Amino acid sequence: MYKADDKRYDNMLYRWSGKSGLKLPLISLGLWHNFGGIDSYEKGRELIRTAFDSGITHFDLANNYGPPAGSAEEMFGRLLQSDLAPYRDELLISTKAGYYMWPGPYGEWGSKKSLTASIDQSLRRMNLDYVDIFYHHRPDPNTPLEETMSALDGIVRQGKALYVGLSNYKPEETRQASRILKALGTPCLIHQPSYSMLNRTIEAGLLDVLEEEGIGSIVFAPLQHGILSDRYLNGIAADSRAAGPSPFLKPQDISEERLEKVRRLTDLANARGQKLAQMALAWVLRRGRVTSALIGASKISHIEDAVEAVSGLEFSEEELAAIDSILA
Template sequence: MKVNDSFGPRPYKANDTRYDSMQYRRCGNSGILMPLISLGLWHNFGHTNDLETGRGLLRCAFDNGITHFDLANNYGPPYGAAEENFGRLFKEDFKPYRDELLISSKAGWDMWPGPYGNYGSRKYLVASCNQSLERMGLEYVDIFYHHRPDPDTPLEETMGALHHLVQSGKALYAGISQYPAALTAKAAKIMKDLGTPLLIHQPRYNMLDRWVEDGLLQELENQGMGSIAFSPLEQGILTNKYLNGIPKDSRAKKDGRYLKEEQITPSLLEQVAQLNAIANNRGQSLAQMAIAWLLKDERISTVLVGVSREEQLLDNIESLKNLSFSESELNDIKKVLG
């Protein structure tokens, strides 16, 4: 990560009023309250990014009551870099506030060479958690997730590894990500029988990607699990960035790994323009309405945002000022989405 030495770390004292305006929601049937907005370190915290920008984002988040920072073993680039940089910033700024923070990590995607650095074996998950703790300089993470379903490893082994990590004190809670409804039900039963209930599910969910509505949200309610929606803005499509086409500095132009230029079709841009008009009538930006639309459902415990500037984060937080939708607005949105 690039370091701007002229700025350098300054002594950090958190905003005394940080809890005054943030809203919190219970995570399923647990004792945990989640901020309605959580900060993800998927992008903008790798070694190719500026460390002081990352510091500013974390400080801005916590100063505004965002207590949940979400990471994974392979966030970077390169793999592990986001955790390494977070570890440095945690040591310099946030260590005195450790008990006020929910810090999560995950494992399930490709991480290191060979047969033991991917998917969902006990070998991989335990080793990965140990590595993540070392990179971040933590004794434990608050939540450790299995990052994606593994079609080959027995589910009992994967869930058993999560149970072991909680029982060993390396994680306080266990979670899963991107599991479909039926597999979520099986995983929850295994964990319940072991005595370590699943706290939370992290699915991709936004106005343009609504697969979770086909049974998963109902299953989470049945199981008493919370949920944290990632990619709420569909990699920037649900913002004003693409209203007039594809900017040269956009993610679609610069980085085709997560958003390809050909995905942004004229019909999609027309949908976005119609949604933007609805947002304007609500007195919100499109991004703010997209976040509020997710949070209208009480089964969504928190929305996970990834930002590159503090101004974007503050704009996302502003969405919490208007979370209610009229029946007319919901009908208009439904017509646009189809």
């Protein structure tokens, strides 16, 4: 019988999400990879329990996570029943809809029909009455924004979600969506964009919009799919994501020029007493503009290293300038 670690909140830090009353852990665990039907349930169980024992209260899913699609939610629902049911009120569980999930005109995007069907399916897969955060996963160019935001508002009013969020929305789309949601009475809690030392596009407007609108942020791919770690310093391993079918990381993304920058960043991290992955997480969390960094994990050490990173968030101006110089 699983019993959570009594010291689980001793080393994690938490931040308010925008102007809401909700705090998120600085490190959140995403179930995008390694928690699907093709993966080991016992391994996933060990990773999730380790995360919760380390103070990671937020678990991020989506309707299409797996593979196969939906299986990550099913796995998490099974674990909720067997291990985490006594701790439901300590957990933040989020899911999303918007990418392709089932055939026909309603299995993706952002219509009220699609989002309503998707949240109902997700709740059944996880055997939950509600999720804490429900996201629209990507903007829909063919559905009026008012309809999509009205659907999110309705899902909260029906008690199927406590908060709503956006993902992959550009700055002006985010501003418009936020103002519609405020007028409806369901403010946007959080935005989930991609952000890392190698991908800084959200600095060109989105972070400013989030601060103006009082919206928190949880950034995915803070390690740039493993490039900002020691994973590829000695080449592409046969069991790595770059050697597999992932559409998000290809061998050409790991050029010798990029690896040389990673080696220099590694030296800087070591001088700070951190691993490169820890410095990369600390960097996205610096100065408090980002609420939480969303990690993936295939090993217990990935979670342990990420949790340890929260104790080293301070950077000198010289260190920040050195990072900018290396990446220029």
